[in-house]
Amino acid sequence: MASHIRALLAAQSQITILDVVTRGERAVGVVGELHPDVVIVDALLQGRPGGRTVASMIRQAEPSAGIVMLTVPQNPIQEDAEHGIDTVLTMPLNGFDLLLAIRRAAEERRGQSGHGRSMVISLFSPKGGVGRTTLAFNLAVALAGDGPVCLVDGSIQFSDLRGLLRVPPTAPSMLDLPTERLREGDMSEVIWRDPSGIDVLLAPPRVEMAEMVTTSDLEKFLSLLRRMYAYVVVDTRASLDEDVLAILDGSDRILQVLAFDAMAIRSLAMARETFAAIGYSPGKLSVVLNRADTAGGIDRADVEAALGGPIDFEIVSDGRLVLAANNEGVPFVSASPDAPIAAGVRAIAASLTAGRTLPVASPVSH
Numbered sequence: 001m002a003s004h005i006r007a008l009l010a011a012q013s014q015i016t017i018l019d020v021v022t023r024g025e026r027a028v029g030v031v032g033e034l035h036p037d038v039v040i041v042d043a044l045l046q047g048r049p050g051g052r053t054v055a056s057m058i059r060q061a062e063p064s065a066g067i068v069m070l071t072v073p074q075n076p077i078q079e080d081a082e083h084g085i086d087t088v089l090t091m092p093l094n095g096f097d098l099l100l101a102i103r104r105a106a107e108e109r110r111g112q113s114g115h116g117r118s119m120v121i122s123l124f125s126p127k128g129g130v131g132r133t134t135l136a137f138n139l140a141v142a143l144a145g146d147g148p149v150c151l152v153d154g155s156i157q158f159s160d161l162r163g164l165l166r167v168p169p170t171a172p173s174m175l176d177l178p179t180e181r182l183r184e185g186d187m188s189e190v191i192w193r194d195p196s197g198i199d200v201l202l203a204p205p206r207v208e209m210a211e212m213v214t215t216s217d218l219e220k221f222l223s224l225l226r227r228m229y230a231y232v233v234v235d236t237r238a239s240l241d242e243d244v245l246a247i248l249d250g251s252d253r254i255l256q257v258l259a260f261d262a263m264a265i266r267s268l269a270m271a272r273e274t275f276a277a278i279g280y281s282p283g284k285l286s287v288v289l290n291r292a293d294t295a296g297g298i299d300r301a302d303v304e305a306a307l308g309g310p311i312d313f314e315i316v317s318d319g320r321l322v323l324a325a326n327n328e329g330v331p332f333v334s335a336s337p338d339a340p341i342a343a344g345v346r347a348i349a350a351s352l353t354a355g356r357t358l359p360v361a362s363p364v365s366h
């Protein structure tokens with residue numbers, strides 16, 4: 001059974017098998033260690049406890065994990081979320097049924113449990129230099145008043161946050177995390193605790209190390225961090241490659257950062273067409289116009305027309321303050337809380353904080 005499921009899931013990259021447990025009594029312990037999004041339980045599991053009991057025990061111990069129950073036609077089973085049966089799959093099954101059931105189980109649980117209310121926010125732009133790293137850092141600090149925050153350095157090659165935060169090259173990075181059986185304790189050991197009060201998961205210190213961080217590693221990091229922090233803010237590199245797509249898929253909100261720059265506007269408009277094709281819900285997407293007071297001859301209405309949607313947030317330009325704060329590696333939201341640029345970042349934070357108590361938009365995958 002396990003190798004059949006493994007074969008069905010091998011063809012795609014969005015779901016990672018964390019472990020296969022063959023004895024019911026070990027299941028709760030392993031689930032508690034690995035915090036999977038979804039557990040597949042064989043209803044005909046041999047020995048004691050049997051499949052139904054295992055499902056019910058997992059529901060008690062780890063309410064955030066969705067559970068798919070596998071059965072055969074001779075042993076029909078009803079869905080029963082209270083006892084850990086979110087979705088039932090009857091053999092024989094194909095890869096499509098399996099993916100759908102896993103996704104359904106994950107999404108149903110996400111909104112239900114306390115853990116599910118954690119929010120992953122990524123800052124995205126297909127064009128470089130628009131202010132993602134600066135805004136990600138300051139937004140993370142602004143959110144820290146509302147719960148624990150982890151900032152993730154998604155600029156894997158050049159590790160923008162190492163540069164910004166003056167981190168010593170010896171500080172551990174995501175590359176020091178185990179690729180198998182990743183636990184909260186491992187994460188806590190590599191996290192950089194910034195004086196600004198936020199935790200940071202750093203990218204590797206050298207460019208050539210970037211290729212050792214795989215897309216599936218990034219997915220695993222995000223899903224674990226989601227369980228550890230109220231907010232996970234991800235800085236990304238200027239691209240829409242496989243890694244960035246995985247980060248965006250795993251995000252509840254995507255802040256698309258833009259400046260009054262014809263090329264940035266054009267590439268973002270193109271990326272938004274992709275987002276629409278993928279099926280990202282409009283509630284997941286917001287546009288942040290950085291340096292909004294330096295239009296450079298471009299009309300705001302033209303920007304919105306090009307993007308096919310409104311600009312949701314505006315951040316003013318403040319070259320002197322940003323330069324000084326960035327050169328010292330301190331957040332301007334704390335160093336100069338009265339500056340208009342700080343108020344702009346706080347407005348984004350306030351809108352996200354307000355959204356956290358509501359059901360968040362669930363990522364639709366492609």
Ligand SMILES: Nc1ncnc2c1ncn2[C@@H]1O[C@H](COP(=O)(O)OP(=O)(O)OP(=O)(O)O)[C@@H](O)[C@H]1O
Pocket residue numbers: 125127128129130131132133134135155160237238290291315316317318319320322323326341
């Ligand atoms: N609102 C602002 N006012 C003034 N300067 C800003 C503002 N936002 C960003 N900057 C400056 O713009 C430059 C680029 O910012 P940042 O590095 O944060 O952008 P990025 O999108 O992460 O770039 P990269 O493509 O290199 O990752 C920096 O020098 C920063 O100081």
Ligand SMILES: [Mg+2]
Pocket residue numbers: 132133134155160235236
């Ligand atoms: Mg950057």
